[in-house]
Amino acid sequence: MEGVIENFEEYWLLIRDVWDTGFLGHSIGNLLVAVFIFGIFFVLRGIFTRFVLSIMDRWVERTETKLDDYLRDAVRSPLRFLFFALGFFFATQYLDFEGDMERFAENANRTLIIIAIFWAIYNAVQPVSMALDRLKTLLTPEILQWLIAGAKTAIVLIAGATILQTWGIQVAPIIAGLGLFGVAVALGAQDLFKNLIGGMSILIERRFGIGDWIKVEGVVEGTVEKIGFRSTHVRRFDKAPVYVPNQHLSDNAVTNFSAMTYRRISWLIGVEYRTTHEQLRQIRDDIEAYLRAAEDFAQPPSAPLFVRIDSFGPSSIDILVYCFTKTTVWGEWLEVKEALAHRIKQIVEGAGAGFALPSQSIYVETLPLAPDEIAAEKKT
Template sequence: MEQLKAFGDLVLDVWKNGLFGVDIGRVLVAAAIFLGFLVLRKTISKVILHRLERLTAKTETELDDKILSALEPPLNLLPIVLGLFFAREYIGVEGTVALLMDKLIRSLVVFTIFWSFFNIILPISHLFKRLEDIFDRSLLDWLFNAARAALALIGAATILEIWGIRVGPIIAGLGLFGVAVALGAQDLFKNLISGILILSERRFKIGDWVQVNGVVEGTVEQIGFRSTRIRRFDKAPVFVPNTLLSDNTVINFTSMTFRRISWLVGLEYKTTVDQLRNIREKIEAWITHHEGYVNPPSAPLFVRIDNFSDSSIDMKIYCFTRTTVWGEWLKLKEELVCVIKEIVEEEGAGFAFPSQSLYVETMPWETPEARG
C-alpha cells in the first residue's frame, strides 16, 4: 500500500513539475489554447477582414480596398501570434523558457508589422502615377522595389536585435565585403548606373522600337538592373548591357511623329523641260492631296528637279507619312511608287538606268612612211 501511495505521489509530482517545472495540465491547456487559435485562424482573420471591408465600402476610392487585400496574408498570421501570447500567459513560465517565448512572440509581431508595410507599398505606388510624366514608370518601379528591400532589411535587423545579435558589426563587415566585391564587379555597377540614367533620361520605355547602332534593332521588353532585353524582329531576344545603351547612339523609332520618305528618281536625258515640270507638279499634287501624307508647315514636302547625274536627270522626292507603323508606311511607299510610274508613263517619259557610252576614234588605214 505504501508503495502505491509513493507511486501516486511520484505521478502527482511529475504532473505538477513535469515540463520545465510547469504543471503538465497547464501545458496541455495552453497547447489547447494555441491549437484553438490555429484551427480558428481563418475564421478570426475573416471576421477582422469583414469588419474592415465594411469600413472601406463606405469610401469611393479603390485604394483602401487594395490595401486591405494586401493586408490579408499578414492578418492570417495574427491569430497564430495571439495563440502563442495567450498560451504563454496561461502557462506563466519563468526563466529561460519565458525569455525564449517572449523573444519568439516579439519576433512574430515585428515580422507581421513589416510584412504588412511590405505588402502595402505596391498599392500605394499607384498614387504616384502623376510622377510618370517626370520619371519613367520603370524607374518608379525600381524605387518602390528599393523601398520594399529596405523594409525587409530593417525588419530583419529588428528581429536580430530582439535575439541579441548586434547588427552594427555585421553591417561593418558587409561594408568591407562590399568594397571587395565592388572592386571585382565594376562592370555590374556601371551597368546599374547606366540603367538608372537611361530611365531618368526617358530614352525609351518598354514596348518601344529602338535601334542601337552596331548592336541590335527590335522592341524593348524589359529594362533590368544590369541589362535590357530587346527582342529582334525575328523574335530572338537580345540581352544588351546597359552600358552599351548608354554609350552608343540609340534611335527610338516609336517616338517618331511622322515617318520620312526620301528618294531620287532618275529620268532619261531625252525628257523635255515641259515633261519634267508636268511630272514634278503631278507628283507634288498627288502627295499634297493624299490624306496619308503630311503637308507643310507640319512637315517639309519637296518635289524638285535636283541634279544632272552621269546617266539621268534626278528628281528629289522628300515627304513624310502620318503613320509611323512600318507595315502601313510600306503600303504608302508602294502606292507612291505605282503613282510615280503611272505619271512618268503618261507624260511619255522614261526612267533612266546606269549606262556608259564608248566613243571610238576612226584611225586612217595607212600611215605615211617615214622619209629617209
C-alpha cells in the same frame, strides 16, 4: 498475482508521470489545450477571411479612389498571418513558460508581430507609389520601379535588423563587418558599379524607356524590354534577347527611333530621257498634289515636303520625293510607303512616260580589221 498488480500500478504511475511532465515540464493535457487554442484562432482566420474581408471588399468597391483597393490588397495576407501570431501568443500564454522558455516565447511572439507589420509595409510600397499621380509626372516608370525595389530592399533589411535585435544579436558589429566586406567587393566589382551608375544616368536623362526601339552602333538594335540595375534587356528584331551592360548604353550614342515625331521617305524616281518637259511637270505636280491631299503625310511647317526635278543621272532624269509620314510604326509606315509607290507608278504611266532602266552607251571610233583585210595587207 499481487506482483502483477504492483507492476500495473507502477506502469500507471509512469503513464501519469509522462502525462504530467510531457514537454518542458508541462503536461500533455496542457499541450493539447494549447494546440486547441491555436486551432481556434486558425478557424477564426477562415471566418475573418470569409466575412470581414468580403465586407471590406464591398466597401472598397463603392469608392472611386484606387488607393483603398491597393491598401486592402497590401494588408490582406498580413491580417491573415496576424491570426496565426495571435494563436501562438495565447497558446504560449496558457502554457505560462518560465525562465529561458519564457524569454524564447516572448521573442518568438515579438518576431511574429514584426513579420506581420513589415509584411504589410512591404506590400504597401508599390501600390501606394503607383497610386500617387504626382510621382508618375515627375519620375519615369523605370525610375519608379528602381525606387520601389530600393524601398522594398530597405524594408527587408530593417525588418531583419529588428528581428536580430529582438533576439539579442547586436546589429552594429554586423554592419561594420559588412562595410569592410563591401570595400573589398568594391575593389573587385568596379564594372558592376559602372553599370549601376550608367543605368542611373540612362533613367535620369530619359534616353529611352521600356518598349522603345533603340540602336547603338556596333552594339545592339531592338526593342527595350527591361532596364535593370546592371544591364538592359533588349529584344532584337529576330526575337533574340540581348543583355547589354548599362555602361555601353550610357557611354555610346543611342538612337531612339521611338522618339521620332514623324518617319521619313526619301526616293529618287528615275524617268526616261525621252520624257518631255510637259510630262515632267505633270508627274511632279501630281505627286506633290497626292502628298498634300493624303492624311498619312505630315505637312509643312511641321515637316518638310519636297517633290523636285533633282538631277540628270547617267540613264535617267531623277525626281526627288522627300516627305514624312505621320505614323512612326514600322508596319503602318510600310503600308503608307507601298500606297505611295502604287500612286507614283500610276502617275508616271498616266502621263505617258516610263521609268528608266540602268543602261550604258559605248561609242567605238574605229573597228578592228576583218581577217581577209588583214591577209590582204600582209600580201601587199
